[in-house]
Amino acid sequence: MVKLLLVITVVAVLLVIISFLSPIGKKVSLYVVLGLIALIMLLPFFMMFVMATLKTNEIYSFPPIMWFGSNLGENFKNMVAAVNFPRSFLNSVIVTCSHVILVLFFCSIGGYAFSVYDFPGRNKLFAILLATMMIPATAGIIPWFIMMSKFGWVNDFKALIIPSCANAFGIFWMRQYCQNNVPKSLMEAARIDGCSEWTIFFRVIAPILKPAYASLGIMQFVNMWNEFMQALIILRKEKLYTLPLMLRSMVSDRGTDYGAVMLASTCAVLPLLICFLSASKFFMDGLTAGAVKE
Known part of the structure; x- marks a missing residue:
């Protein structure tokens, strides 16, 4: 070395x-x-x-x-004998895909609203929203767990999917993209044609947001696929383990088969590589499109 x-x-x-x-x-x-x-x-x-x-x-x-x-x-035989990899993989797919879909839906609507509509207190509300990004995620772990317990969401995927489906970063990301890439003349023309606000968003604006959807979707996919802390706290049953929890369960103080652990880690990383490579063009477009205001 x-x-x-x-x-x-x-x-x-x-x-x-x-x-x-x-x-x-x-x-x-x-x-x-x-x-x-x-x-x-x-x-x-x-x-x-x-x-x-x-x-x-x-x-x-x-x-x-x-x-x-x-x-x-x-190593493959040892991995299959040690953990239920297909089950954990399916759990991660369910949690991650559900979370990404909800994030793209709610954050795009929120970002569009902050960008287009001039409602009272818009700037102050957006400033408060940005301020929440300064708070470390670990600082809210205990209040989050208490809320999830009162909702009855312990050992439930909803505790991982729903609370952050309208997160501050996603709304900020979509707002910036809408401000820099969505022409107001297009929305005015749609209103003249008799389109409702929902029709304008889903039929006119949403197709323009594809690069922003791709870049935000990839970032949220990676974050949720690798989520460990919240999953460790809220998921107690082994049948609900996601991939990060499954990998942790393979490490023991009585001895660890690192060949099997590395094979499981490789299988866990592959979906991230496939996701990024399949949407890399849109991802780069989304990163660069908001940099210049037309």
């Missing part, structure tokens, strides 16, 4: 020197540096995939094994 860092440092210094020589050298050095950064970012994922195919004693070996092993089948 020290040698690798030394090589990267030497390469970085050489690239800095080259970048001062010519415009082409500057461009080449930029791409090489970005490539090295991407390689460093991807290395933990690659090692996770590698360790999913190794035996436990091979995982502990030093220097670490940097290529795939032959123990994938055995």
Whole structure:
């Protein structure tokens, strides 16, 4: 590892020197540096995939094994024997997809309302909404649990899905996108044609919001798919475990099969990769579209 860092440092210094020589050298050095950064970012994922195919004693070996092993089948058997992976995977899909759908619906309506309608107290209400983003999520864990207990939502997915379905960040995100990308002339033309406010939103505005939907949807999908703290507090029954809780249950002080854990982690990460890659174009459009006001 020290040698690798030394090589990267030497390469970085050489690239800095080259970048001062010519415009082409500057461009080449930029791409090489970005490539090295991407390689460093991807290395933990690659090692996770590698360790999913190794035996436990091979995982502990030093220097670490940097290529795939032959123990994938055995790790899969151990994973299936240790936990109910399909059930936990289904639980995560139910919680995450339900949450994302509700977030996109309510946050787009809230953001659209703050952007378009000039109602009394709009700016003050929006400022209060933004102020809630400054409060750490862990500060509200105890009040949240008390409320969920009174609602009878302990050991219920509703406690994870509903409370944050109209969160401040989502409303802020959709408001900014609506302000910068939804022309008021389009809404006025729809009103002249006799469209109601709901028809304007669902038939005219919603199609324009596709990039914002994609970017916000991916961020919310990742957050809820990886949600651990609230799930740990509210879900007590093993049959309700989501993937993060399932992975935690595989780690024991009496011994941990890290090959099986890494295989389960790999299977848990794959949906995130598929989700991002399938919507990456819309995700990047959503990130950049709100940067410039037309």
